[in-house]
Structures are given as C-alpha cells and as structure tokens.
Amino acid sequence: MKNGSTLQLEIEKASTSKIDSVDFDNLVFGNIFTDHMMVCDYKNGEWRNPKVMPYGPLQLEPSARVFHYGQAVFEGMKAFKDDNGEVWLFRPQENFERLNKSSKRLAIPEFPTEVFFEGLEALLNLDREWIKQGFGNSLYIRPFVIATEAGVSASPAKEYKFLIICSPAKSYYSGEVRVVFAEKFSRAANGGVGFAKAAGNYGAQFYPTNLAKEEGFQQIIWTDANTHEYLEEAGTMNIFFRVGDKLLTAPTNDRILDGVTRKSVITLAEENDITVEVRRVSVKEIVDAAKKGDLKEIFGTGTAATINPVKGFGHDGEKFELEDQEDSYAQYFKTKLMEIQYNIAEDKFGWRYKVKK
Structure with a gap:
C-alpha cells in the first residue's frame, strides 16, 4: 500500500461462519451482523494497523471520550448482488467524502481514501455470501469513527477507532407512514x-x-x-x-x-x-x-x-x-x-x- 508499512491491510478470517443460523427471509433491519468487520486505530497522530477481522465486541475504557463528549460519526451504504453474482456499491465515494466532512466538523482526523476502499472491498469479499441476490436484498454497510482516548477533560481526543460493520437487509418497509x-x-x-x-x-x-x-x-x-x-x-x-x-x-x-x-x-x-x-x-x-x-x-x-x-x-x-x-x-x-x-x-x-x- 502506498501509504507505508503502518497502513498495510491485515486480514484475519473467522474460523467459522454464523450465516447458516440466519433466517434471511425474516430479517429485522440492522439486528444481524456478518462474520467480519474492519478496524483501524488512530494513535500518535496517524492512522495505523488497518485490519479485517472476525466481528466481535470492543474493549474500551469507561473514560473513553466518545461516552462523554460524543465524538462519533457514521455513514450508511449498501452493497447489491446482481444476477451474475457480481457485487456493486452505489456512489460510495460520496459516502466516503461525507464521512470525512462529518469527521472534520467534530475535530476527528480524516480517514485515508485508499485504506477505506481497500478495507471495504476486502471485507465485502470475505462476507460475499451474506449479500443475497434478488430485487430488494442487500447488505447494509455502516462505517463509523469513535473517540477512544481515555480521559474526561473537555477537549478533542487524540485516539480514535474507525470501523466498518455489515448487516444483511431485505426490502425496507415500515408500513404506512x-x-x-x-x-x-x-x-x-x-x-x-x-x-x-x-x-x-x-x-x-x-x-x-x-x-x-x-x-x-x-x-x-x-x-x-x-x-x-x-x-x-x-x-x-x-x-x-x-x-x-x-x-x-x-x-x-x-x-x-x-x-x-x-x-x-x-x-x-x-x-x-x-x-x-x-x-x-x-x-x-x-x-x-x-x-x-x-x-x-x-x-x-x-x-x-x-x-x-x-x-x-x-x-x-x-x-x-x-x-x-x-x-x-x-x-x-x-x-x-x-x-x-x-x-x-x-x-x-x-x-x-x-x-x-
């Protein structure tokens, strides 16, 4: 990767998949998550160690600044699978640019373009089977950034965590609105x-x-x-x-x-x-x-x-x-x-x- 060794993407594949336990005909939007996630940390003034890894819980200090001063931004995207099994995103550059625009407003360091797209594509390829064919089926993608530095002084954090998690979705219908x-x-x-x-x-x-x-x-x-x-x-x-x-x-x-x-x-x-x-x-x-x-x-x-x-x-x-x-x-x-x-x-x-x- 052009950005240097600290931004070399690491991939750790889950040992087992939970996909067979999911009822794809009766999905509740945003409640089920795929086998993998992407994680990247910001420390000492730079983003480092991007990794696609098994989906799982995070460990944060109770004093992590996201809990106290709300430094958190996110995006919403979708991946679609066509009749030939190819996977497509819809205007992802727009979402990426808006994520950085949101980050800048909340004094969060902007994320590198190259790392975002390489990590996102690696994640989608690992969880490709979670993207179902058929009009209305999709994979909802949630990139987000949170402040992780421990401390309760009212100032921007110096440490952050960028993540992408994914959730299978069907046609979204909430009844008459x-x-x-x-x-x-x-x-x-x-x-x-x-x-x-x-x-x-x-x-x-x-x-x-x-x-x-x-x-x-x-x-x-x-x-x-x-x-x-x-x-x-x-x-x-x-x-x-x-x-x-x-x-x-x-x-x-x-x-x-x-x-x-x-x-x-x-x-x-x-x-x-x-x-x-x-x-x-x-x-x-x-x-x-x-x-x-x-x-x-x-x-x-x-x-x-x-x-x-x-x-x-x-x-x-x-x-x-x-x-x-x-x-x-x-x-x-x-x-x-x-x-x-x-x-x-x-x-x-x-x-x-x-x-x-």
Missing part, C-alpha cells in the same frame, strides 16, 4: 452539525419522535429552528413534496444532510423532464396545497429505505391524508434507482462501483 410538522423541537440550528452524520444528531431526535408517535405519527418533518416556518428533513431522511407535477425539496445547508439518494433523485428527475425546485419550502405552502388538493405526494429519501412514501401529515391540530397516485413519483424513482443499483439498467451517471474479487 404519517408525519407531523415540527412546531417546537428542532433537529439542527444554523452553525451546528446538522449537515454531518454525527451520532448525537440522531439521539436528539428520539424524544420528540416518541411524542409524535403518541399522537399517532411515525415520524417528524423538521422545520427551521428560527421560525418553524420552513420544512427541512423527515426523521433520518431528506424530504420531497410533489405539488401538481412539480417536485420541491429544501436546499442543503449547515442544518440539512447532503443525502446521496436525494442528489440521485434530483438528477433522475432532471434527466426525465420532471421539474424540481430546490428551494425553501414553507409549511404554509404545503398546507395550502393539501387543502386545495394540489399536494400529490410526500416522500423521504435515504439509504435504508431508498424512497419512503408518506401517507399523511399533521400540523397545528389538523390532519391531512394523501391519495395514492397511479403515476407515483416515489415508486418511479425507487424503481429507477434500484434498477441501477442491481445492475439491471444502464448507469448513465457512473454511480455503480464494482467490488473486485
């Missing part, structure tokens, strides 16, 4: 870490989401922290609104995650002559469109679900239901994306990345 527009709580504020995949961003969502569930909603569409007048994200997803035949979505900024699926949907829409307006979308605009019957669809985009339609929404005590659309944009984009991901359709955009054997 109804959302409520946030009127009090905020996901992120100007100048904060909303654009980063920081672990704390998601932990802070759980309480208000639980309150929403008590009211019969499954998720929250977050509004801007200053006025709560503009719609930004939905739960862990970017959000799109179809008003008439036009798509609306909020622009990315330091509050909104620059989603890979979001960018892909915008590109596909433009390629297929569907008008997309990337601009601030007001609560009033969407409520008024719903009352007039002009609001045709709401859908979220993200790695886990790809595209998740929203059946209805609530705001200020009112509830609105959306009718099913025969020409659903959500279904159209989901099919287009998955056909590219599974190597069924032409990839005009160079989004597929083949995992070399």
Whole structure:
C-alpha cells in the first residue's frame, strides 16, 4: 500500500461462519451482523494497523471520550448482488467524502481514501455470501469513527477507532407512514452539525419522535429552528413534496444532510423532464396545497429505505391524508434507482462501483 508499512491491510478470517443460523427471509433491519468487520486505530497522530477481522465486541475504557463528549460519526451504504453474482456499491465515494466532512466538523482526523476502499472491498469479499441476490436484498454497510482516548477533560481526543460493520437487509418497509410538522423541537440550528452524520444528531431526535408517535405519527418533518416556518428533513431522511407535477425539496445547508439518494433523485428527475425546485419550502405552502388538493405526494429519501412514501401529515391540530397516485413519483424513482443499483439498467451517471474479487 502506498501509504507505508503502518497502513498495510491485515486480514484475519473467522474460523467459522454464523450465516447458516440466519433466517434471511425474516430479517429485522440492522439486528444481524456478518462474520467480519474492519478496524483501524488512530494513535500518535496517524492512522495505523488497518485490519479485517472476525466481528466481535470492543474493549474500551469507561473514560473513553466518545461516552462523554460524543465524538462519533457514521455513514450508511449498501452493497447489491446482481444476477451474475457480481457485487456493486452505489456512489460510495460520496459516502466516503461525507464521512470525512462529518469527521472534520467534530475535530476527528480524516480517514485515508485508499485504506477505506481497500478495507471495504476486502471485507465485502470475505462476507460475499451474506449479500443475497434478488430485487430488494442487500447488505447494509455502516462505517463509523469513535473517540477512544481515555480521559474526561473537555477537549478533542487524540485516539480514535474507525470501523466498518455489515448487516444483511431485505426490502425496507415500515408500513404506512404519517408525519407531523415540527412546531417546537428542532433537529439542527444554523452553525451546528446538522449537515454531518454525527451520532448525537440522531439521539436528539428520539424524544420528540416518541411524542409524535403518541399522537399517532411515525415520524417528524423538521422545520427551521428560527421560525418553524420552513420544512427541512423527515426523521433520518431528506424530504420531497410533489405539488401538481412539480417536485420541491429544501436546499442543503449547515442544518440539512447532503443525502446521496436525494442528489440521485434530483438528477433522475432532471434527466426525465420532471421539474424540481430546490428551494425553501414553507409549511404554509404545503398546507395550502393539501387543502386545495394540489399536494400529490410526500416522500423521504435515504439509504435504508431508498424512497419512503408518506401517507399523511399533521400540523397545528389538523390532519391531512394523501391519495395514492397511479403515476407515483416515489415508486418511479425507487424503481429507477434500484434498477441501477442491481445492475439491471444502464448507469448513465457512473454511480455503480464494482467490488473486485
């Protein structure tokens, strides 16, 4: 490896596999993990000793700074297997760059590109049998970084651990989803870490989401922290609104995650002559469109679900239901994306990345 001997990838294969004990027809998302993981440590000012090894528990000091100051970032990716048994990733460079962007914001050292991709491919090849063929089957990939240095002084850690773990997944379906527009709580504020995949961003969502569930909603569409007048994200997803035949979505900024699926949907829409307006979308605009019957669809985009339609929404005590659309944009984009991901359709955009054997 070009980076020197300290970054020579080591591979330790698991002595046995647990794959035969897994019921692949009844997977719960994110609960089962493959036989191997990738680990790399940051010490003395450099990343060193990358290793693909058997999946297992970590040993950390109780004073590890991740527990006290939340220095933790992560990514979400998927691997797909086509009908010929070849394995593909979808725009992995985007995920890698966003991981480093998130790390930089949390004062975590950025990870080397070459080590990331060599380790990821080695991991996927060891656990290749965990990636099942068939539309909807995939392997969810979770790269993440945590601060491991012992100590409780309020300062950035000097030691970190980078890991990649993998979990087999089927088609993600969470039933009918109804959302409520946030009127009090905020996901992120100007100048904060909303654009980063920081672990704390998601932990802070759980309480208000639980309150929403008590009211019969499954998720929250977050509004801007200053006025709560503009719609930004939905739960862990970017959000799109179809008003008439036009798509609306909020622009990315330091509050909104620059989603890979979001960018892909915008590109596909433009390629297929569907008008997309990337601009601030007001609560009033969407409520008024719903009352007039002009609001045709709401859908979220993200790695886990790809595209998740929203059946209805609530705001200020009112509830609105959306009718099913025969020409659903959500279904159209989901099919287009998955056909590219599974190597069924032409990839005009160079989004597929083949995992070399």
